[in-house]
Amino acid sequence: MRNFYLVFKQSFRERVTSKSYLTTTLALILISIFAISLPSLLENFADAKEEVAVISNAPEIKTAELEGQLTDWEWKEGTDSQVSSLKEDAQEGKIAGLYIIDKGESNYSVTYFSKNNDVVLNSSLSQYLQAKNTQRIADSNGISAADQQALFVPVAMEKESFTSENEVSVFVIYLMLMFILMAVMMYGTTIATGVASEKASRVMEVMVTKVNPLAMIFGKIFGIALASLVQFAAFFGSVALYLKSGIVEPAQSLGNFELNLSALTAEHCVYFFIFFLLGYLLYASLYAVFGSMVSRPEELNGTTMPISILLMVSAFSGILFVIDDPTSALSKFMAIFPFTSPFNMIILIMKDAASFAEISLSIGLLVLTTFAFGYFAAKVYPKGILHFGENLKLRQLIMRKS
Numbered sequence: 001m002r003n004f005y006l007v008f009k010q011s012f013r014e015r016v017t018s019k020s021y022l023t024t025t026l027a028l029i030l031i032s033i034f035a036i037s038l039p040s041l042l043e044n045f046a047d048a049k050e051e052v053a054v055i056s057n058a059p060e061i062k063t064a065e066l067e068g069q070l071t072d073w074e075w076k077e078g079t080d081s082q083v084s085s086l087k088e089d090a091q092e093g094k095i096a097g098l099y100i101i102d103k104g105e106s107n108y109s110v111t112y113f114s115k116n117n118d119v120v121l122n123s124s125l126s127q128y129l130q131a132k133n134t135q136r137i138a139d140s141n142g143i144s145a146a147d148q149q150a151l152f153v154p155v156a157m158e159k160e161s162f163t164s165e166n167e168v169s170v171f172v173i174y175l176m177l178m179f180i181l182m183a184v185m186m187y188g189t190t191i192a193t194g195v196a197s198e199k200a201s202r203v204m205e206v207m208v209t210k211v212n213p214l215a216m217i218f219g220k221i222f223g224i225a226l227a228s229l230v231q232f233a234a235f236f237g238s239v240a241l242y243l244k245s246g247i248v249e250p251a252q253s254l255g256n257f258e259l260n261l262s263a264l265t266a267e268h269c270v271y272f273f274i275f276f277l278l279g280y281l282l283y284a285s286l287y288a289v290f291g292s293m294v295s296r297p298e299e300l301n302g303t304t305m306p307i308s309i310l311l312m313v314s315a316f317s318g319i320l321f322v323i324d325d326p327t328s329a330l331s332k333f334m335a336i337f338p339f340t341s342p343f344n345m346i347i348l349i350m351k352d353a354a355s356f357a358e359i360s361l362s363i364g365l366l367v368l369t370t371f372a373f374g375y376f377a378a379k380v381y382p383k384g385i386l387h388f389g390e391n392l393k394l395r396q397l398i399m400r401k402s
Helices: 002-016 019-044 063-069 080-092 119-140 145-151 170-200 202-210 213-244 266-291 297-303 305-322 329-336 341-350 356-385 394-399
Strands: 050-056 073-077 097-103 108-113
Touching: 002 019, 002 213, 019 213, 050 063, 050 080, 063 073, 063 119, 080 097, 080 108, 097 119, 108 119, 170 213, 170 266, 170 297, 170 305, 170 341, 213 266, 213 356, 266 297, 266 305, 266 341, 266 356, 297 305, 305 329, 305 341, 329 341, 329 356, 341 356
Parallel strands: 050 073, 050 097
Antiparallel strands: 097 108
């Protein structure tokens, strides 16, 4: 146990004090805060309202009322003597347009000069004048104020979400899967790089003959795991504090994707943490084995490619097959199979498509597989560390005598 603690402590300290770790943590926090603040920043730097000149020959059409009703534009009152200069301004694009409103027998008429011919502006002004004309006709025919008000009641239109209030949106599930994928790949590569780099140290040659391999391999894996959890705690804590400060209002959607974060429960978060941690431990053992197969860290990319492919297939299988039909036999299998379960069982849990028995079975198999591969890694790890020269094949590493 003492040896495990020493390796664990050394791996954790080495990771959290590295320049890349501190830089990555700070970058994650700053990028996330910027992304959250972006909608507010865009609002602040949005273009100023376009100016529209209006000359009203109808006494009931007031510029002040237009300003209050059609708020997307800045309305400027003009006079007949200014028509020529305002036409020039409209032609040069200095103003959105010049609109001259006249009162006819049955309705209003509008003559306008506009370089860009803003369709939204024309439609909004037309609807406003039509409503004023309807009110004028109602007044002249003695229609009561209550009936007039009923004439102008707008049609009720309410946008419904694609997901119910208690259902986690698909986009949030995508983010969770990508988070697990990137985190496991990033920290797994760190373990593989560390193992490959240790071959250059004479100290490791002594340690692998004196220290229990299980203590060495799991000390390294758990040390880096704790470093990753500290990094994520700093990241999520900083973002949560920033949102809690009220400086910005969190967006309810991102483009065409809904962010129904309120549907996430404590149970969801606990299961997410469990499957993320177990998935990391399983793949970290594989990265440690493959890291011991190479002679130099520069050769890791080709050697660890099978693990990267397996990770990506596991993550994208959920996106392609499981998320659309979480109750199918294929979805259930991929949610229980240890190498794909860290990604796919999360989908079933978020979709409320997994029973407690299925979740327990998935966790149990994942724990057993993780310890089995951890034990296997501990057995072959010293063989790889003590090998120099040509890269080992996995079969050679298994068959090689200590």
